[in-house]
Amino acid sequence: MHVLSVSSLKGGVGKTTVALGLASAALNKGLNTLVIDLDPQCDATSGLAAPSDQGFSVAEVLQSPKLQNLRRAIVPSAWHRDSKMDVLVGSPRSLLLDNPAPSVSDVWKLEEVLASIEDEYDLVIIDTPPSINALTRTAWVASDRVILVTEPALYSVIAADRARKAIVEISAKLSPRLQLFGVVVNRLRTQSHEHEYRLKELRDMFGDQLLMPYFEERAAVQQSTGAARPIHSWPAEGASEIAKGFDWLLAGALSELSSTPVRKARAGVVDRSIRGQSITEMVEVEEVPSSRRAEKKRRWFSFRKSS
Numbered sequence: 001m002h003v004l005s006v007s008s009l010k011g012g013v014g015k016t017t018v019a020l021g022l023a024s025a026a027l028n029k030g031l032n033t034l035v036i037d038l039d040p041q042c043d044a045t046s047g048l049a050a051p052s053d054q055g056f057s058v059a060e061v062l063q064s065p066k067l068q069n070l071r072r073a074i075v076p077s078a079w080h081r082d083s084k085m086d087v088l089v090g091s092p093r094s095l096l097l098d099n100p101a102p103s104v105s106d107v108w109k110l111e112e113v114l115a116s117i118e119d120e121y122d123l124v125i126i127d128t129p130p131s132i133n134a135l136t137r138t139a140w141v142a143s144d145r146v147i148l149v150t151e152p153a154l155y156s157v158i159a160a161d162r163a164r165k166a167i168v169e170i171s172a173k174l175s176p177r178l179q180l181f182g183v184v185v186n187r188l189r190t191q192s193h194e195h196e197y198r199l200k201e202l203r204d205m206f207g208d209q210l211l212m213p214y215f216e217e218r219a220a221v222q223q224s225t226g227a228a229r230p231i232h233s234w235p236a237e238g239a240s241e242i243a244k245g246f247d248w249l250l251a252g253a254l255s256e257l258s259s260t261p262v263r264k265a266r267a268g269v270v271d272r273s274i275r276g277q278s279i280t281e282m283v284e285v286e287e288v289p290s291s292r293r294a295e296k297k298r299r300w301f302s303f304r305k306s307s
């Protein structure tokens with residue numbers, strides 16, 4: 001079982017869209033897949049037309065990470081075919097767990113409970129909320145790889161850079177298995193000068209880790225999500241090109257993951273001495289310094305004036 005988180009510290013850039021696009025590609029490939037909806041907005045749960053929260057959700061699993069709670073909170077989605085497409089359903093209750101200063105044992109809970117269903121899925125995709133609090137860190141500690149999603153726009157680019165630094169720190173101090181797989185560009189408008197400029201900035205910043213293809217803005221994406229259908233089976237124009245993009249992205253991730261040792265049951269791996277420690281004491285997320293923020297703002301405005 002390989003675990004892939006889809007994240008961004010900025011809202012609305014397309015995390016859920018990419019998570020569902022990858023799930024659609026995994027379904028097409030016949031992989032047994034579990035989607036974990038860690039976002040209290042529960043968009044991935046809705047997008048997969050999974051039965052809504054019946055009292056057991058990811059919130060209860062994180063509060064009490066027992067196998068029986070996990071089994072109650074996992075349901076088959078409406079996408080289910082010959083291979084499994086299950087959902088660990090999201091809940092607004094998980095918002096109460098999104099502590100900005102979680103302890104090490106808090107962020108380890110999902111990893112520990114997932115170890116008990118290790119052999120049941122080929123792939124786990126985690127959709128995360130747009131913040132660096134407990135829920136996102138919990139997802140990252142349980143993951144082999146993170147895909148960051150960004151729009152080619154100023155604040156999204158800054159957020160991607162912050163997220164990369166946070167992943168490097170969590171990997172170094174807490175979960176060595178964790179690595180950034182790369183950055184997906186979403187909602188690209190090829191006619192936009194601003195997007196072209198930000199794309200160049202992203203290339204300079206991330207080099208090879210800027211993943212191909214770039215996903216353009218397409219009505220078919222919103223339509224298939226609205227209808228809770230996989231993009232691979234959406235009949236509208238533009239859908240098959242986007243679906244191929246997700247096939248490509250998934251193939252790249254799986255090829256890299258196959259060179260990673262399969263996860264081992266990790267319960268008890270956390271050193272007892274650090275279990276109660278606050279994670280923010282160990283892993284500081286770098287704020288964008290105000291001078292750099294001002295510099296970015298200045299460049300943006302001068303770009304706008306000259307374009």
Ligand SMILES: Nc1ncnc2c1ncn2[C@@H]1O[C@H](COP(=O)(O)OP(=O)(O)OP(=O)(O)O)[C@@H](O)[C@H]1O
Nearest residue numbers: 011012013014015016017130187216217218221222
């Ligand atoms: N490539 C695209 N083309 C057109 N619309 C898109 C594209 N990607 C995402 N969208 C639309 O943008 C909106 C936001 O996308 P999405 O919900 O995936 O973002 P998110 O990062 O998960 O948001 P949040 O931070 O609220 O969880 C949705 O309406 C989605 O359908």
Ligand SMILES: [Mg+2]
Nearest residue numbers: 015016039043
């Ligand atoms: Mg989302």
